[in-house]
Amino acid sequence: MNQPKRYLITSALTYANGPLHIGHLAGANLTADIFARTMRNLGKEVLYVGGSDEHGAAITIKALKEGLTPRQIIDKYHAQFEEAFRRIGISFDIYHRTSEPIHHQTSQDFFRTLYRKGEFIEKETEQFYDPKAKMFLADRYIKGTCPKCGYEAAYGDQCEKCGSDLSPTELINPVSTLTGEKPVLRKTKHWYFPLNKHEVWLRQWINEGILDGKKVHDPRTWKNHVIGQCNSWLNEGLQARAMTRDLDWGVDVPPEIPGAEGKKLYVWMDAPIGYISASKQWAIDHGKSWERFWKDEGTALIHFIGKDNIVFHAIIFPALLKAEGSFILPANVPANQFLNLEGDKISTSRNWAIWLNDYLESMPGKEDVLRFYLTRIMPEQRDSEFTWKGYQEANETELVNNLGNFINRVLVLVNKYYGGEVPDFDPNVQLTSSAGEDQISFQDAELLLVFDKLQEMVNAIRRFEFRAALRTLMEISSMGNQFLQFNAPWQAYKTQPELAAAVLNTGIQIVTALSVAMEPFMPFSSAKLREMLRLPAVAGRGELQDILDALAEGRLLLEPGHQIGPARHLFERIPDEVIEAQRAKLVKTAPAQAAEYPPLKPQIQYDDFARLDVRTGTIVKAEKMKKADKLLVLEVDLGFERRTIVSGIAQQFKPEEIIGRRVLVLVNLAPRKLRGVESNGMILMAEDGEGRLHFVSADTDDGWPVS
């Protein structure tokens, strides 16, 4: 495949309802940053965009909870994100936000174009509207009397008593569960995007890289799990998706479209278009063209995301772009898997995470160590795990002992023997190669080995194999350590000064190469090293390409006579106490929501209660229901009879554990078929604050009533 002329790189937008943690870095941001920096260092034209995703119901809810306005919430998180990303060195060309007018305009324009082209299906439905809450109600927020069995607390989508599927409009006396008000029917219109119409070309584009008969990318460069996930969706059949919602916090549906009042664009018409509006803003700020990046086939569009976002970026957004007609499609969607933490999933609600802000505050100057370790364990092909011990070890064995030590050895020796001046040398001096203790080499041959490694590293990054690229980088400094060890310039300096000069000149060339090559991974340490070398910091202007060219042509990277500064340590050990203190911060908390008691149900009369017939019983048989994850088929002995009862507790109880359990059974519940098995009754369970279920029972004989 031809090398693209330029790259448009995106990091998944960050949702503005909670702080950043290391998972955000490992998934979509550090990956994209390393890629963007590398491409800039290779002299490519790069536009790297990111931003905050600031719309949606979750933000409204968060605002209500904290007693703030949605605007206050998003302002707070956006500022926080921007600052944290900057401090950890994510090199966005622009970090934008979806609340900006230019974004609203851009996504509305996008919607308009699709609307005019007839890409949407309009569906008008009558839905219940709660005048007090001023919102349309989802089916399950409505209760009323079941038209079939007369049960008074049937949900809008289903009657729990008789099991029939309902639609909210069938209910007699519907009531909003939010406010208790009587909802009114209102017509509401929504626009659906018929994804199913796009299935055929999507299949070919994803699996063969062919779009409109043209090869646009090589599917072999896409990750297995990305293609697999897409095909899984395609094989299940794509459905028309609503592109609008009855929400109050988001981008308005273009007002001139009939029926648009009160409607907002759904997230699929909003968040990914944020990439486009960010590009536009960047173009305005810099007097450049955004369309060069979005509409020219010489551009490779790369979406960096986590695996939860695959379908969104590889199917839905491409389909929208194609339907719009003027945009290129992504050349790759290198999704990462998930990062776990100390044996458990990262969870914002359980506070199981390493928060980026906290890290930046409590581990000052250690930005690159985090970047390094996260890259080293990056979940590229499968989930991986962050441990503080692993972090400490990686820092010590690789950064301090290998990379930092090699650089320090060279700089100290050059300072000590040559007053910090890069020594001149005789290119014909025989050296021992880093490739083996018995191999004779010369300086230029040695530098060609470095060239090969740099090439290898660049190729790995082009394949989005960041772990491999980082490993290759470390191999260069390993080679450097071997080279020093074999040639022992500290001895040669006394007996063969010409050897020492050739060795240390070579050493300083390798260090110079490293100062550039390490920049995408560890920009802060790179800058520090460049300062010691008295060289300008790497600024993303083709420095890596310059180095590759020079090495290929046999030119030196740092000329004899160049004066370097004193050696300072690039990395330092991190004491056990510091690691322990960090680990001690990790304390799982119960999710906040689960701690809240559910609201009390409306008052009932004794007669209502007396209608329930609850009896004691014993589980005598239990087995898993086939083709269902949550159901157990139980046989319960009630003394006077045995009954089959299906219970949705399979995720918390194993069948063999619960045989013999005394339980309370609601015995006069109408029978209902669950996945083909008739259930005659209901096992009563108590639920605790963390959602765990517990059996309730009594010490009486089976079959006697409970009241």
Place this chain on the structure above:
RNA sequence: GGCGUGGUAGCUCAGCUGGUUAGAGCGCAGGAUUCAUAAUCCUGAGGUCGAGAGUUCAAGUCUCUCCCACGCUACCA
């Protein structure tokens, strides 16, 4: 239940279209060395490649069945 991805030395992971004694780093054992943040270098021990069956002259690599982890999805509160 369906689909997807993964399951390789104590740990973290490489192993492309099947081909000689399965690799690396860390850790471990022994040795060398002192320029360097007790760093570095050399050597070595360590694996029936999740389990079983099959295809093949030949399988970690292909096929089938099963088990485990994670994700999507269905069903289910």
